[in-house]
Amino acid sequence: MVIYLRSGGKLRDRLKPDVDIYTRKVEVEGTPTLKEILEQLGIPDGLVAFAFADGKVRRLNYRPAEGDVVTLQPPVSGG
Amino acid sequence: MDGFGGTTLRINLSTEEIERTPTDPELARNWLGARGFVSKILYDEVPRDADPMGPDNRFIVTTGVLTGSFCPVGSKVGFGCISPATNGHADSSMGGHLGPELRYAGYDLIVMEGIAARPSYLYIDDDTVELRPAGDYWGMGSLELEERMKKDLGEDFQIATIGPSGENGIVFSCITHDFGRQAGRCGVGAVMGSKKLKAIAVRGTKSLPAHDLESHWNLTYDILQRTKTHPNMAPWQKYGTAFFVGWSNERGCFPTKNFQETYHKDWEKIDGERLVEDCLVSDKACFGCWMNCGKYTRARIPGKPDTYQEGPEYETIALVGGSCAFTDINHVAYANYLLDNIGMDTMSGGSTVAFAMECYQRGIITKDDLEGHELRWGNIDDFEHFVGMIAERRGVGDTFALGTKGAAEILGQGTIAFASQAKGMEFSGYDTRWYPAQLLSYCTCDIGAHHSKSWTITTDIELGRDTIEGKAPVVIYLQHIRPLFDTWSCCRLFWGELDVTPEEHVESIRYLTGWDITLDECMRVSERVWNLNRAHYIERNGGPGRRFDVAPARHLDEPIPDGPAEGKVVGRENFEAMLDDYYANRGWDRNGNPTREVLEDLGIGYAADNLEKLGHLGEPIPGGIPKVRGQKLKPKAM
Structure with missing residues (x-):
């Protein structure tokens, strides 16, 4: 299954985008959770505040479907 | 001077003398503005034994080099003084529209000293600068007063106010503007109140001179195009900072019950999703911003009037919601309104009430101290009553008006151990025991x-x-x-x-000022x-x-x-x-x-x-000082 993960900021460095400057195409087996996908990519889940897909908040137990575009929201603080 | 309004105001509130001088180019270049200006002026001018609430303290309203420019997002205005909470340098800033308005009126910096003989407000309408009587306004809540002054002066004035908390010298009083933007920290509102200054009203209709306006704008336009499609923009626009609650909980750093715990089991009842679903009225943005992370909300609690407020943002949810153990986002939003209108920093205010709740839990204060009321975790009525006691300095409220450190020093009984503060100012909304x-x-x-x-x-x-x-x-x-x-x-x-880099901000400054910086x-x-x-x-x-x-x-x-x-x-x-x-x-x-x-x-x-x-100069370091102080985080190799 192919999904697309997107992010900016510090997470972008971790994500290593390959589709455009924010997006990485990820191939996974089965229907893993986001937490498991992050683990596979070597991204500490503590660096993801939440995920955002289809205009909704998704927690790390979310299981993306084929072709999903999921934004990873990094935690930041203080404007 | 390109990039600056050009004028510094010096106001002696005791004598009502107002002096205009050109903004010092050397000060601007060496200290850049806002926090830098505050640091230098306080160091040079305030006697070391000056009482923070006395006439010798300075109350500074200041912009920085990017305020009012196109650079995203030059919306901020800074306030500075010696803090009554820490007895040290205080700088606190807020977004909104006041800073740009000041620059468009031609002013970069206002330095006030002395104490007004009567409640006053500072009126600025381009070249007209006056201290006006504010007797009718004294006693009004921050939010109520902003609405009133907009009616009295005109919608196009930008207004900053203090509430009763600032008037009464509560050390964690804030300054409010734009119905919910606060310069919250360090007690800048208390110092403004000590000067008998209730409000600042500004209208500016001039322009900001720019060295190379076209390049300055082109850079901003590129940033605009790039950031409006940035993947992290939409979640910010939808939730602002409040989305952070769940993450903070799961990471074990969400202050709960005055930092006794770091995991709030009912966090889903007070997080960003709940706020947007239950309370959101509209999004709100500062000057020149297309992120609109501010959330204007309505709190509805049976038996209480509906309130409208900006927020709560993450810090308020953490230090009012988590630390006082609320389990309903409407209660957190209502508490946010109470603190905003009374003119207390929601961070130190929430922390101080939470500290008092723990004192009550431990029997250090009792119903006898609370005018017959209780002070239970997560109880909005108890919270409201106690905040009133602090604001009016009634009974034990006078003790907690000093913040957690000041109160602990009076209460004794080991309370300083659970006053989560440093140098007299309360922690932000992150527990540190695993951090x-x-x-x-x-x-x-x-x-x-x-x-x-x-x-x-x-x-x-x-x-x-x-x-x-x-x-x-x-x-x-x-x-x-x-x-x-x-x-x-x-x-x-x-x-x-x-992903707008600091280098791009500096490039923007170069176009604006012509400085080779x-x-x-x-x-x-x-x-x-x-x-x-x-x-x-x-x-x-x-x-x-x-x-x-x-x-x-x-x-x-x-x-x-x-x-x-x-x-x-x-x-x-x-x-x-x-x-x-x-x-x-x-x-x-x-x-x-x-x-x-x-x-x-x-x-x-x-x-x-x-x-x-x-006798407090550091001993020379054997081998000398590091050439570069500080180091950017280098993430571990994956």
């Missing part, structure tokens, strides 16, 4: 504990939460880069969240400010500096009882080792005193002379 770099950040912060100067939760995660290794240099780097935005008077979010030079200004504030604090409070970098016992000794961070605590030995590392990396001696070598390197040798006279 040693954040503890170091709070305890070394030049304005008292505040995340905006150095936020290291993700640094701790990246470098390992159970280690102190390598944390101090990163804290120092952050203590220079993050406050730099307070010096530019510019929002940090486009940098932190949307680099990021390195700006970082040097930021380090200069940090060191001058340190010297000032030591001079005012009688060093050595290490004496002031103290962590509350709870955060050193008391393991977290449960949740994801169960059993975690930093420990005294680790904390002291971090301080040693921090001082060495700053070029300070082991006593936490800046050395002559570092102060002269930063062009503030006069501070070394002053410290030497007082």
Whole structure:
């Protein structure tokens, strides 16, 4: 299954985008959770505040479907 | 001078003299604005024994080099004074529209001293500057007054106000503007109140001279195009900072019941999703911003009037919602309104009430002290009653009007151990027992504990939460880069969240001012400010500096009882080792005193002379000071 993960900021460095400057195409087996996908990519889940897909908040137990575009929201603080 | 309004106002509130001078180009170049201006002026002008609430303290309203420019987002205005909470340098900023309006009226900086003979407000309408009587306004809530003054003066005036809290000298009083933007920290509202200054009203219709307007605009336009499609923009627009609650909980750093715990089991009832679903009225943005992270909300509680407020944002949810153990987002939003209107910082205000709730839990204060009321965790009626006691300084409310440190010093009985503060200012909304770099950040912060100067939760995660290794240099780097935005008077979010680089901000400054300036030079200004504030604090409070970098016992000794961070605590030995590392990396001696070598390197040798006279100049470092102080986080290889 192919999904697309997107992010900016510090997470972008971790994500290593390959589709455009924010997006990485990820191939996974089965229907893993986001937490498991992050683990596979070597991204500490503590660096993801939440995920955002289809205009909704998704927690790390979310299981993306084929072709999903999921934004990873990094935690930041203080404007 | 390109990039500046051009005029500095000096106002003696006692004599009502108003003086206009051209903004000093040397001050502008060497200190850049806002936080930098405050640092230099306070150091040069305020007698070391001046009472923060007395006539010799300065009350400064200031913009920075990017305020009112196209650079995203130059919306900020800064306030400065000697803080009544910390007895040191205070700078606190807020977004909205007041800063740009001041610049468009032609003013970069307003320095006030003295105390007005009667309640007054400062009226600025381009070239007209007047102190006007505010007797009719005295006693009004911050939000109510802004609405009233808009009616009295016109919608196109930008207004900043204090509430009864500031009038009554509560040390964590804030300044409010734009119906919910606050300069919240350090008690700047208390100092404004001590000057008998109830409000500031500004209308500016001029333009800001720019050296190369076309390039300045083109750069901003590129940033606009890039950031509007940035993947992290939409979540910010939808939730603002409130989305952070769940993450903070799961990471074991969400303050709960006055930092007794770090996991709020009902967090889903008070997080960003709940806020948007239950309370959202509209999004709200500051001047020149297309992120609109502000959330204007309505709180509905049976038996109470509906309230409308901006927020709560993350910090308020953490320190009012979590720390006071609320379980309904409407209650948090209502508490937000109460504190905003009464004119208290929701962070220190929430923390102080939570501290009092723990005192009540432990029987240190009782119903007898509370006019027959209780002070139970998560009870909005108890919260409301107690906030009223503080604001009016009734009974034991007078004690808590001093904040957690001041109250603990009066209450005794070991309460100082659970007053989560540093230098007299309450912690931001992150527990530190599994986050040693954040503890170091709070305890070394030049304005008292505040995340905006150095936020290291993700640094701790990246470098390992159970280690102190390598944390101090990163804290120092952050203590220079993050406050730099307070010096530019510019929002940090486009940098932190949307990949707009500090170099682009500097490029924007170059186009605006014509200065040949680099990021390195700006970082040097930021380090200069940090060191001058340190010297000032030591001079005012009688060093050595290490004496002031103290962590509350709870955060050193008391393991977290449960949740994801169960059993975690930093420990005294680790904390002291971090301080040693921090001082060495700053070029300070082991006593936490800046050395002559570092102060002269930063062009503030006069501070070394002053410290030497007082016997608190740092001992020379064998082998010299580090050439570069601070280090950007280098993520571990994957």
